[in-house]
Amino acid sequence: MNHQPFEEWLLTDKYLTPSEKRELDLHLRTCVDCTALSATGLALRSARVIRPSAGFASRFQQRLALQKAADRRRKILGALALILCSAALLVWLTAPYLRAFTAAPTEWLATLSGYFLYLTNSARAVSETLLVFARVLPNLLPPYLWMMIVSAVAGFGLLSSVSIWRFARLPQGVAS
Ligand SMILES: [Zn+2]
Incomplete structure (x- = not known):
């Protein structure tokens, strides 16, 4: 069954001419859906809007403040x-x-200082090893491997900067 334009009339509360009103009445006699729609509209229109009791706003604000506290x-x-x-x-x-x-405070201090000494010694050893590697590696690795490493690092940097740029260029609201 075709419910147009009756459905639209009922939903938009359109002012109906007498002939349109007749058409609608005829349709409502045969259509359960539109009758239900019409009844809902009538119920909504006849419902009274209840006014808030005096001082509602201040009471609400008070309660909100209490809740926040x-x-x-x-x-x-x-x-x-x-x-x-x-x-x-x-x-x-x-x-x-x-x-x-x-x-035993003195023993503990000795152990602790020994531990720190060990830490600094190992750090020095590790840094020396790294320095040696840094000196030797360029000669060990073939040039194309270096090119691959450098291009990978550069590509990653480019990619991250592009994504940051894209995030920074997000639309700043809707133009009116
Ligand atoms: Zn209908």
């Missing part, structure tokens, strides 16, 4: 709980070392 309190409490938990965990993890340290 409660939210802030909850966030602060959460942060405090997190800090306390991490502090407790830290104490629990370091307690054995602290106890050992207080039992």
Whole structure:
């Protein structure tokens, strides 16, 4: 069944001429869908808009402010709980070392300084090895491999700069 133009008339609340009204009445007598549509429109039109009681806006704002304050309190409490938990965990993890340290401070300091010495020594050894590699590698690797590495690095740099450029050029709103 063809519901046009009746459906449109009902949906847009069009002002109908007497002949159009007759046509619509005839269609409504045979069409269940459009009758339902018409009934819905009537119900919507006859529904009363309830006015908010006096002081609704201020009460709403008050409640919103209270809710925001409660939210802030909850966030602060959460942060405090997190800090306390991490502090407790830290104490629990370091307690054995602290106890050992207080039992024999000088031995611990010696161990610690020995450890730092070991760290600096290994760092120096690693950097020296890297320097040697840097000096030797250019002679070891064939030229085409170097070209491949350089072009790969350059291509990656170009790609990332292009994608950044594309993100930076996103449309800044809709022109009117
Ligand atoms: Zn219809």
